Amino acid sequence: MFLTDDHLHTRFSFDGKADPEDVCRQAIGRGLSEICITDHMDIYSDQPYTYQLDCENWKKTMDDLKEKYRGKLLVHVGIELGQPQINPKQARIFMEKYSMDFIIGSIHNIENDLDIYYCDYKNMDIRKFYSHYIDWLMELAKNYDFDVMGHITYPSRYILEQTGTAPDMTEFYDRFRQLFKCVIEKGRGIELNLSGLARGGGKPMPEEDLLKLYRECGGEIITVGSDAHVASQVGTISKAGQEILAGAGFRYITWFEERKAYFERI
Numbered sequence: 352m353f354l355t356d357d358h359l360h361t362r363f364s365f366d367g368k369a370d371p372e373d374v375c376r377q378a379i380g381r382g383l384s385e386i387c388i389t390d391h392m393d394i395y396s397d398q399p400y401t402y403q404l405d406c407e408n409w410k411k412t413m414d415d416l417k418e419k420y421r422g423k424l425l426v427h428v429g430i431e432l433g434q435p436q437i438n439p440k441q442a443r444i445f446m447e448k449y450s451m452d453f454i455i456g457s458i459h460n461i462e463n464d465l466d467i468y469y470c471d472y473k474n475m476d477i478r479k480f481y482s483h484y485i486d487w488l489m490e491l492a493k494n495y496d497f498d499v500m501g502h503i504t505y506p507s508r509y510i511l512e513q514t515g516t517a518p519d520m521t522e523f524y525d526r527f528r529q530l531f532k533c534v535i536e537k538g539r540g541i542e543l544n545l546s547g548l549a550r551g552g553g554k555p556m557p558e559e560d561l562l563k564l565y566r567e568c569g570g571e572i573i574t575v576g577s578d579a580h581v582a583s584q585v586g587t588i589s590k591a592g593q594e595i596l597a598g599a600g601f602r603y604i605t606w607f608e609e610r611k612a613y614f615e616r617i
């Protein structure tokens with residue numbers, strides 16, 4: 352089984368603790384064939400792209416790791432690009448300056464750089480908010496460069512944590528269908544983000560019904576990621592991820608090198 356973990360954070364992420372070397376060692380220990388380290392590059396409305404990431408140090412460390420583990424583990428250098436539409440110029444400068452294997456396009460923050468983690472879901476119209484979040488995903492899908500879209504049901508995690516109830520996604524199926532069509536037309540994909548499982552107690556993002564919908568829309572490009580921020584979680588969900596995908600009708604998982612998709616049979 353070709354096991355992958357293509358969503359990983361290290362100490363180069365503002366919220367990461369993992370030593371990059373430990374991430375590689377852990378991946379080898381768990382029998383993984385391939386990993387991609389995807390530290391955060393969140394884009395802010397009034398900050399340069401260098402605001403959170405020590406870019407030169409990060410890139411050199413990652414390129415060195417790739418060389419060091421050649422023949423033992425496929426190590427790829429990626430980034431989780433957050434909301435490029437909030438400041439397209441800064442996002443473009445970063446993307447042009449650094450060559451990478453893989454880009455996850457995510458939405459963490461919305462208007463006024465509001466991190467959706469901080470929203471008060473108990474006192475809001477959740478349907479309206481979710482629809483708005485999907486607008487942000489649509490804008491990302493239509494106009495920005497990435498390989499897979501990250502954790503497309505991200506608000507569900509916080510809504511469940513705060514209110515104790517998972518939002519009903521069936522009412523957004525038409526919107527997600529549109530989103531998937533746009534992503535697929537552009538030759539891109541989505542990820543199966545298993546941060547909930549890696550940390551314990553959470554749900555896959557997206558859950559199986561939306562994975563099936565993506566598959567029905569013709570979606571084939573899909574990566575698996577733990578979204579680990581500590582080394583001990585690296586690769587813990589790689590097998591489970593492939594089982595979830597097989598259950599949703601996928602026959603292949605995807606990984607990327609130099610922005611090109613490679614497929615491995617599940």
Ligand SMILES: [Zn+2]
Pocket residue numbers: 431457459501502
């Ligand atoms: Zn994220």
Ligand SMILES: [Zn+2]
Pocket residue numbers: 358360431578
């Ligand atoms: Zn992440």
